Amino acid sequence: MEETKTQVAEQKGFTKKEKSWILYDVANSAYVMLATALLSLYFNYLSPSGNLSSVWGLTNVIVTIIAVVLCPILGTYADFSKKRGIFMMFALIGICSCGLLSLFSFISKFTIAGILFLIVYIITEVGFASANVFYDSMLNDITTDEKMHKVSANGFAWGYICSCIPFALCLGAYVLGNMVKGFEWFQGPAFSVGCLITAVWWLVFTLPLLKNYKQTNFMPRPEKPIRATFSRLGSLFKEFKKNKKALLFLVAFFFYIDGVHTIIKMATALGTDLGFDQVKLVIMLFVTQFVAFPCALIFGKLSAKVACEKLLLVAIIAYTAIGVFAVFLTQEWQCWILVVSVGMFQGGVQAMSRSYFTKLVPADKTGEFFGIYDIFGKSAAILGLGLTSLLGIFFPLSNSTWINISLIPLPVLFAIGLGLFLLARKKAPMEGTSAYTEAMSNPAETIETVE
Secondary structure (H helix, E strand, C coil): CHHHHHHHHHHHCCCHHHHHHHHHHHHHHHHHHHHHHHHHHHHHHHCCCCCHHHHHHHHHHHHHHHHHHHHHHHHHHHCCCCHHHHHHHHHHHHHHHHHHHHHHHHHCCCCHHHHHHHHHHHHHHHHHHHHHHHHHHCHHHHCCCCCHHHHHHHHHHHHHHHCHHHHHHHHHHHHHHHHCCCCHHHHHHHHHHHHHHHHHHHHHCCHHHHHHCCCCCCCCCCCCHHHHHHHHHHHHHHHHHHCHHHHHHHHHHHHHHHHHHHHHHHHHHHHHHCCCCHHHHHHHHHHHHHHHHHHHHHHHHHCCCCCHHHHHHHHHHHHHHHHHHHHCCCCHHHHHHHHHHHHHHHHHHHHHHHHHHHHHCCHHHHHHHHHHHHHHHHHHHHHHHHHHHHHHHHCCHHHCCCCCHHHCHHHHHHHHHHHHHHHHHCCCCCCCCHHHHHHHHCHHHHHHHCC
16 A cells, blocks of 8 residues: 555656756756856857857857767667766766856956867867767656656756756846946956856756666667677668658757757847847846746646647747747847747747657667757757858848848748658657557557557
8 A cells, every 4th residue: 555655646746766857957957048148148258259149150060060970879879778977977078168168257368268268168068968868868767658748848847947046146247247337347257157156056966867867778788889889870770761750750850949959059149149238138038947937847737638749739830930030030029029939838849859759769779869869959950050150141130120031041940840740740650669559558649640
C-alpha cells in the first residue's frame, strides 16, 4: 500500500531526478538571458559598430558551424554510457568562459579587446550548446513516457521565470551604469558583474543534475569507442530511411526553429539598429520571460489532454504570424506586441519539439539522435542569422521606412517549416519507439499517425 501511495505521489509531482533535470534549465537559461539581452551590447561597448546586428549575427554563424560539427560526434559517443561526464565537461567550459568574459571591461581601451571578447564568447556558446546535446538526451532517462511532455515544458517554464532572478541583478547593474548620473564609470564593470553573476548561477544549479543523474538507456561500450562512434554516426543516417517520420520532422524543425533562434539571438541587436532605447529593449526581454513562464506551463498541462502534434502546430502557426509582423516592425509599441507574442509561444514550441522528438526515436539511442537533432537546430541558425545579417548589410534596419527587408526570411522559413510539419504528421512512427506504442494503444490516433 505504501509503494502504491508513493507511486501516485510521484505521478502527481516530480521525482528527484526530474527536479534536478528541470533545474539545469534554470541554470543555463540565465546564460541565455545574458547572451540575448546584454552580450551584444557588451561587445558594442568594447568595439562600437554602426551595424551591430550584422557583426553579431555573423559571429553566431561561426558558433553554429562549430556546434554542427561537434554535436553529432559527441551525441553518438555519449550513448556508450558516458553522457554524465561529457555533459559536465562542456557545461564547465561554458561556465568558466562566461566568467572569463567579465575581464574584458577592464581592458576596453585596447583595440584587440573586442576581438578577444568574440573568441571567448564563441567558446562559451560552444560549451553551452554541446552540454545541451547531452542534457536534452537525458530526458528519456529521468522520466516516463507519460510525463515526458510535462517535464520538458516545466524545464523551459521554470528556466524562464527563475532566470529573471540573476538577470534582474544584471539589469540593475546595467541601468546603474547607463542611466544614473555619477555612475558613468560603472558602465563597463556593470557588464562584468552580469557575467560573474550568471556564471555562478549556472554552476550552482548544474550541481543537482550532476549528483542525481544516472544513464539508464545506453548501448554496450565497445573496445574502441572512438572508432565505433564514427561507425555509428554513419549507420545513423541509414536508420533515418526507416524512420521517415523523425526525418521529415527534423527537416521541418530545421526551418521553424531557425526563426525562433534568430529572434532570440538577434533581438537586442536588431532593436538597437532600429533605434529603440537599449534599456527599454532589455526590459522588454525581461517581460518576455514573465509571459513565457505561465504559457510554457499551460503547454505542459495541455499536453496531457491534447496531442503534442496539435500543440506544436498551433505554436508554429503563431510564429509564422509573428514573423510576418516583424517585417513591418517600425514603432516601439509594435515591439511590445512582438515581445508578448514571442513569450506566449517560445516555451511551447521548444518544449514540445524536444519531447516530441524524444518519442520518435529509440530510447537507447537518444544521445546520437539528439546529436542530429541539434545539427538541424543549430545549422538552421546559420540560415536565419546569415540571411538577416547579409541582407542587413545592403538594407540596414536604420534606413527602413515601412518594411524591414532584412527580416523577410523569417516568415518565409516559418512557413516552410509549417508545411513540412504538416507532411510529417501523416507519416507513421517507427516500430520500437514511444510514438509507435502510443499509436498502437490508441485506435483514434492510429488513423492519423500510422499508415
